[in-house]
Amino acid sequence: MENKAFLSSRNIGLDFLRALLILEGVLYHAARSLPGGNNWYYISGKNEADAFTALIEFMHTFRMEAFFFLSGMFSAMVILRKGSDFFYSNRKKRVVVPLISAFLFIPGLMYLINAQIDGEALTTHNALGAYTSLHHLWFLVSLTAMSFLIPGSLYQRAAMMMRRLPFPLLVAALIVAANAFFVVKFFVKDFGE
Known part of the structure; x- marks a missing residue:
């Protein structure tokens, strides 16, 4: 019986994990x-659901970290299967272009929505000031930096190493690494964007 390497073919488990993380994000x-300490504008008038809020906040503590780990694993798979040139070309199309496109559109739209809700007059100064905040684009900035600032040779070494690891050991290594990043996240979370 042949023992196939973990990254050598499509892994439905990783696709399923990605789908679960997306649904958790929704x-x-x-x-x-829901009420409960957040400052979003569309807060309902219903009673606070403490257990539900606690569950959601717990899941949110690891969701984005898990996405970044999956991104790294999928990056390693792409480099392993299709090479570095394809990877960088793909990242430009799938990360950099959406980042630039969204940055041209989202901060201005967020300013318009916030000004309307707050009843503030629209000003050019405040509209331009909206472009100093990343809003929900921080993850695309992070993916761009990780894709283009980390040397491709590091991805190749990681891909080769992951190919050799049995799945349980790979999962254990990811759990340890995720907890390390989890600690870092909470040390820097109050520094702002």
Whole structure:
């Protein structure tokens, strides 16, 4: 019986994990409409659901970290299968272009929405000031930096190393690394964007 390397073929488990994390993100952002210490504008007048809020906040503590780990694993797979040139070309199309496109559109739109809700007059100064904040684009900036500032040779070494690891050991290594990043996240979370 042949023992196939973990990254040598499509892994449905990783696709399933990515789908679960996406659904959790939808649930998290929908749950932000519940009362309970958040400052989103569309807060409902319903009673606070403490257990639900605690569950959602717990899931949110690791969701984005898990996405970044999956991104790294998928990056390693792409480099391993299709090479570095394809990887960088793909990253430009799938990360850099959406980042630039969204940055041209989202900060201005967020300014218009916030000004309307707050009843503030629109000004050019405040509209331009909206472009000093990343809003929800921080993850695309992070992916761009990780894709283009980390040497490709590091990805190749990581891909080769992951190919040799049995799945349980790979999962254990990811859990240890995720907890390390989890600690770092909470040390820097109050520094702002």
